[in-house]
Amino acid sequence: MKDIISVYDFSKSDFDELFELTDKLRNMPIFPKILKEKTVALAFFEPSTRTYLSFNKAAINLGASTIGFSGEEGTSIAKGENLADTIRMLNNYADMIVIRHKFDGAAKFASEISEIPVINAGDGKHEHPTQTVIDFYTIYRNFKNIDGLTFGLMGDLRYARVVNSFLRALTRFKPKKVYLISPPQLSARKEILEELNYPYREVIDYNEVIEEIDVLYVTRIQKERFPDESEYEKVKESYVVDMNLVSKMRKDAIILHALPRVNEISREVDKTPQAKYFEQASYAVPVRMAIFHKIVGE
Numbered sequence: 001m002k003d004i005i006s007v008y009d010f011s012k013s014d015f016d017e018l019f020e021l022t023d024k025l026r027n028m029p030i031f032p033k034i035l036k037e038k039t040v041a042l043a044f045f046e047p048s049t050r051t052y053l054s055f056n057k058a059a060i061n062l063g064a065s066t067i068g069f070s071g072e073e074g075t076s077i078a079k080g081e082n083l084a085d086t087i088r089m090l091n092n093y094a095d096m097i098v099i100r101h102k103f104d105g106a107a108k109f110a111s112e113i114s115e116i117p118v119i120n121a122g123d124g125k126h127e128h129p130t131q132t133v134i135d136f137y138t139i140y141r142n143f144k145n146i147d148g149l150t151f152g153l154m155g156d157l158r159y160a161r162v163v164n165s166f167l168r169a170l171t172r173f174k175p176k177k178v179y180l181i182s183p184p185q186l187s188a189r190k191e192i193l194e195e196l197n198y199p200y201r202e203v204i205d206y207n208e209v210i211e212e213i214d215v216l217y218v219t220r221i222q223k224e225r226f227p228d229e230s231e232y233e234k235v236k237e238s239y240v241v242d243m244n245l246v247s248k249m250r251k252d253a254i255i256l257h258a259l260p261r262v263n264e265i266s267r268e269v270d271k272t273p274q275a276k277y278f279e280q281a282s283y284a285v286p287v288r289m290a291i292f293h294k295i296v297g298e
């Protein structure tokens with residue numbers, strides 16, 4: 001495996017291997033130094049906390065050095081340097097590039113220029129494949145499998161790249177049913193829906209389906225991707241997961257969120273047994289270590 005641009009770069013057996021490998025890594029007192037003498041460049045042209053830090057930590061755990069930046073401020077991008085030049089330069093400084101960028105397709109573009117592997121850590125409203133591996137690993141930990149479950153994806157299904165990667169990755173499995181819960185303005189994009197090979201239904205009112213759901217995946221309304229701020233204002237509080245909503249859920253259902261959350265999940269929900277988003281975030285480092293293993297081929 002050279003580059004990871006989309007979840008489609010992972011087959012079903014890649015997912016299974018990543019889950020197993022993550023299980024193993026979580027139990028290792030000392031990690032194999034498969035990235036010894038290597039440098040991983042973290043080129044984050046957009047803000048990030050978890051993704052940046054967990055890639056950084058995963059690389060260090062495996063023996064790598066890391067270089068990089070988070071946010072365009074302080075880089076020559078602020079002087080007008082183009083992405084292609086930045087990628088060419090990083091090819092001289094590093095052995096692998098982890099990139100996050102506001103433009104859809106930026107990671108693919110970078111991979112076409114780059115001689116060294118490129119990992120997509122989020123490109124615009126397109127995809128965020130490694131987040132999906134974390135999401136699926138969390139589901140696997142809680143249910144032992146992905147097949148046969150009923151999913152509800154709720155919130156901003158139009159602009160959230162984590163949703164695209166999640167829905168696409170589900171085509172590798174056999175979900176029982178997927179509910180796409182959003183206001184009409186934030187419904188999932190048509191080109192993604194056309195790719196889905198499992199039963200799904202779009203719903204506006206979660207009350208119609210909440211009792212059936214095993215995995216409720218909540219997303220932040222992606223304010224920064226709205227072409228018009230007034231459009232954001234109209235939908236910004238479309239859904240809030242509160243105690244009332246949780247009380248309608250199955251007792252063994254789980255709530256996931258890639259984080260950061262703004263106000264779409266009330267703080268009081270954090271202590272319910274369904275809340276698994278901090279557990280999910282805790283898997284970011286071991287899952288990304290497993291992903292590095294895949295790239296190195298060990």
Ligand code: NCD
Nearest residue numbers: 050051122128220258259260
């Ligand atoms: C997500 C992202 O950047 O797409 N965050 C993350 O990587 N954990 C989700 C989001 O920003 O809403």
